[in-house]
Amino acid sequence: MLNSTWDKDPAGYDSHRTTWLHQRKTNRLFEFLTEAKAGERIIEVGCGTGVAILDIAERRPDLSFIGIDPNREYIDYANTKVTQRKFKNVSFSTGLAEQISSSNENSCQANWIISTDVLHHVSDLRRSIEEISLNSCSGAKWMILEPSWLNPYICYFQATKLGERNFWPNAFLELTRNNWHHEATQYINIIPSAIKKPNNIIKKLEYFLEGLPVICGTICLVLQKK
C-alpha cells in the first residue's frame, strides 16, 4: 500500500487534494520557490497525481519541474493533465524516493526539492534522504510538509488509520544532519479538508491561530544542502 486507501483511485484522490487545506500547502510551496531563478529545476518526490506541481508550474513557466511517484496510475493521470493543459515545463515519471537516480534517465540534479505528506509513507527513510541528497545540488533547498504529531488528533489518526504512520521530525532531522542545514520549522493548517471552501472569517482565524503548533495539522521544515 503506497498511499493509504487511495492507491487505485487517482481521480478520487486528485479531487480529495483539491481543498483549501491542500491549496494552503501548495501556496506554501509556491512561496518557498519565490527565489528560484529561471531555468532552475524542481523535483517533487512522491508527487501523487501532480496537484501541487501543476498548480505551481502554471504560475512559474520559467522553472522546470519533475514529479516522481511509484504509483503508475497516479503518474499516468498526471501525464494526461500535462498533455491536456499543454505544459512545456513539467514531466512526471514513476520512481521511488529510495531510487531517484535510476528512475530518471536524464541528469536529475535539483536546485529545489519539495515533498508533501510523503516521508511518512516511504519504507526506508534513511535511503530516501541519501537519494535526495545525491540528486541535489550544493546549496539546494528542500521543503518538507508532513502531518504534525504535536496535534493530538493528527497523531492519533496517523497512528491508527490503515496505511498511515506518524512523521517524527527530530528523528528525521538527525538523519539529515550530515548533508543538510536545518533552516526553519513552521506549523500550518488548522481548517480540516472536510471544509473544502472556508469563508474569509474562518480563513483569517486560521492564520491567527497558526501560532499554536498543537492545533496545526502540518509541520513545514526547510533544509539547505551543505
Ligand SMILES: C[S@@+](CC[C@H](N)C(=O)[O-])C[C@H]1O[C@@H](n2cnc3c(N)ncnc32)[C@H](O)[C@@H]1O
Ligand atoms: C499522501 S500522498 C501525497 C501525494 C502528493 N505529494 C500530494 O500532496 O498530493 C503520498 C504519496 O507518496 C507516494 N509514495 C509512497 N511511497 C513512496 C516512496 N517510497 N517514494 C516516493 N513516493 C512514495 C504515494 O504513491 C503517494 O502518491
